[in-house]
Amino acid sequence: MMKKKLIGAFATILGLSLIVSMFIPTSTKADSNLLLASVEWVQAQLNPLQTKVNTLEKQLADQDAMIKQLQKAVAEGGNVVVTPPTTTVPDGSTDSPKVVYTxxxxxxxxxxASRDYxxxxxxxxxxxxxxxDQFKSATGxxxxxxxxxxxxxxxxSGDVTTTKPTSYIPTNxxxxxxxxxxxxxxxNYQSLELVAKGSTLKYLGSFKNxxxxxxxNVQTAKGIKGWVLSTLTEVK
Structure with a gap:
């Protein structure tokens, strides 16, 4: 509705300017140019408003999709997990931290994405x-x-931090x-076991040679204890 009103207002202004220009004599060409400049100014003011309208329409479409998912969840007994629409994070970035710590x-x-779940x-x-992933809801x-x-x-996000705690001890x-x-x-030491990519090893300690x-210092799924180079692994 807002979009139609903006387009209608612009069309009215443009139409009036064309009609007036038909009856303006050559001697008043300067006044005609002034009128056209005024029309261009009005158009420049409408463009940002049009952008805002498009943004609001996109947000309304996302909310409508989420409402339909919620209605479906209710109809099926609440067993459907609603996937939130993609939303820009507060700082304008779409990047998520790789790891957070409780x-x-x-x-x-x-x-x-709610304490009600x-x-x-x-x-x-x-x-x-x-x-x-990350999502900004009404609660944060x-x-x-x-x-x-x-x-x-x-x-x-209020229950976690992106800063690694000084007391943090990895488990895997x-x-x-x-x-x-x-x-x-x-x-230089012999290999006790070759573990595959993606293998989870129990963390026992660390040492700088x-x-x-x-x-x-790790323990494998087979119970073998030994050492792995840190650059070939990651701790969690």
Whole structure:
């Protein structure tokens, strides 16, 4: 409706300017140019308004889609998880942090971006969570995080921090490629086991050798304890 009114107003102004110009004698050409300049000024004022109208229409379309999803969820007994529409984050960036850390002792991960959704998991302080996506709802910014390889959920941004806690102790080491688990913290030591890319190893500790390399002391799924080079892995 707003869009139609703006277009109608502009058409009326433009039409009047054309009609007036037909009856303006040559001697008043300067006045005619002034009138056309006024029309151009009005058009310049309408352009930003048109952009705002387009933005509002897009937001209304997103909200309408979300309402339909909610109606479907209610009709099916509330078992459908509504996917929020893509929304720009507060700082205007679409980038999400890769990892967040729980900043309280009782942080809940929900099935949707609201505390009203089912609780999927509860974590204590300093738990590292991998971020998949983010969404700004009416209650604030939420992060979609990976609880496990099969479970994903939403955590409120106010319950986590992007700063790694000084007291943070990793629990797992993930192999970024095929990695040798060695008997000691240098490549001179023999390999006890070759683990595949993506393997999860239990973190036991870390050590920096004389060459300045950081190695993680780990335990494999087979129960073998050894050392892996930090640059070939990541801790979680």
């Amino acid at each position: 900043s309280a002792s009782n942080v809940k991960v929900h099935s949707g 089912k609780v999927l998991a509860t974590f204590g302080a300093d738990k590292a969570l991998t971020v998949i 910014l939420w992060y979609r995080v990976e609880v496990s390889s099969t479970v994903k959920g939403w955590v409120f 080491v993930i192999a970024k490629q095929a990695v040798n688990v060695r008997k000691g913290a240098t490549t 004389a060459s300045g390399e950081t190695w993680y």
